[in-house]
Amino acid sequence: MAIIDFIAKIHTSTQRDYLARVNEADKASCAEVALKWDKDYWDGERKHGYGGYRYDGRWRPVAQAMAGHYGLKPGARILDVGCGKGFLLHEFSQAVPGAQAAGIDVSRYALDNAKEEVRPFLTLGRAEKLPYPDKSFDFVFSVNTLHNLHNYELFDALREIERVARGPKHVVVESYRNEREKANLLYWQLTCRTFYTPREWEWFFEKAGYTGDWSFIVFE
16 A cells, blocks of 8 residues: 555646635535535536536546556456546546446436446446445546545445455545645535544555555645
């Protein structure tokens, strides 16, 4: 297991006004809307989520970097846990010839509006109960999803990722390293349920028996 970053460049490319996020709207009401995981979260106003989550190719370098690092071979079976609209999964289908893509997400809206090429391979469901056989994927990844679970759900999700993978695994979660980053995370987040430092996350990984890699995004 190791900390390996693939998405910090994408994360830091977005400018965020943390105080405005808190002061310019009823944040509690916005979070309630976001947690429905419906159109408002993905393609509504920015205060409710993404403010319009559209394909723009930004995930292609991430897929290429992951595929190269983990040595994914043509025809590899790849699972995205928390796939959303399937943009990163689509990029894997381009980066790995003949890749057999699969994705799962709790949002029916996201799946109905996913990238057309991968839409047939996406499933409605939860990370805590993956509907796949043991050791059925050559690579399993989860980006910005697991921190949306409560801690008791997190254990199950990590164990499920471990169960269905026969190859490498990688998860990306939100974290904080100091009080300023903690405050910024609290100001910005709408759906986060698990607020942990990197060391706490690593404790959870160990206790759950997760043997893959991970990385953190922080709000500086």
